[in-house]
Amino acid sequence: MPENGKFETYGKVKSASDFYDELSEDYMDMIEFSSKVESESEIFKTIVSEYKITRCLDAGCGVGLHSIILSKLGVEVLGIDISASMIEKARELAQRFGVSAEFEVLDFSLIKEKYKEKFELVLCIGNTLPHLINEKDLLIALRNFYNALVPNGILIAQILNYDKIMENEERIVNVRETPERIFVRFYDFEPTIVGSPSLKVFEIRKDFLKFNVLIVDKTKNYSHKLITTRIKPIKSEDLCRKLRMVGFKEIEIFGDFLKREFKANESKNIVVFARKT
Incomplete structure (x- = not known):
């Protein structure tokens, strides 16, 4: 505790990559990694079956929680993140869990140059999108997600309910x-x-x-x-509007991955399923 007995209101503002580089060693404990591998497996098993997923881009994969879950379900996964420390940790964890997910340090703006119409699923969860604080960067990322999907592929994006x-x-x-x-x-x-x-x-x-x-x-x-x-907080209507701007037409919004109804004044999360048609 500081000498004056008070915590600072906030610390020095870091870039997203520096923020997660510093947080990487503590991240597993903070998100209850091991228990979530088990608790969320059934949810993603249903998603893989329903949408016939064989290849997934996990955009903003962090330490690889959902890349590992999907790999255990037989999906070919590429996890990308702007934080080199998070990617290093994800590779260690994938090896520990005995899965073959691949990981790469990659900015969302560079997806188009490397991956086009390659994935049945683009997953962008863990409240990743609000870290794109420039609207142009957000639109570029969403457009690149769209372009990375095969026809009829699905984007699943989750953010907190702002x-x-x-x-x-x-x-x-x-x-x-x-x-x-x-x-x-x-x-x-x-x-x-x-x-x-x-x-x-x-x-x-x-x-x-x-x-x-x-x-x-x-x-x-x-x-x-x-x-x-x-x-930069993103509200539900704004997220759906931006998804339409980059080409998505079939957009469904829910309160969780189980597709329960989204209630703007109650739901903890905003979960969007957007299909490339």
Whole structure:
């Protein structure tokens, strides 16, 4: 704890790649990796069967959780991520689980140059898309996902429900405690003034959030570190609109991977199934 007895509101803002490079060693514990390999396998088994998936691009794969799940189900998987440390960890875990998923450090803007009409499934989950804080970069990524799919291929994208988060200004994303550590994921809202305050013609918008991960080590007298990056929240209507802009026509929105109804004021997640026709 700092001498004044208070935590910083947020730390130095890092790029997405630096943020996840620093988080990579703690990421498995933070997301309960091992238990999720088991708990989410049945969900993805259903998806693989329903959409006849043989090849998948796992975009923003992190430490490879879903790449490993899909590989265990017999799918040929390529996992890509902007964080070299995450990719290194994903390769280690794939070897540990005895699967043959491939992993590559690759920016989403470069997908088009390497992969065209190759995959039946593009998976972009784990709240990856909000890290593309420039709208042009987001559209390029979505268009490249579209181009990477074979005809009738499916994009499954998941983000947190920012309709609800922004409306209620919800700061706490998740709190997890293990025998050794405490992980707190939370937001700082960043107001942006648009217009001219001096002329009293302006509005205050909240276009960006600071995403923070506070890690407290209980074995070291509760020492802590705070890692911060910037994200751009995406609401459900905006995500669907952008998917239509890049060519997707059959778009379904749900509250989870089991295709339960999406409720803007209740659902934890936004899960979109978008087919390339």
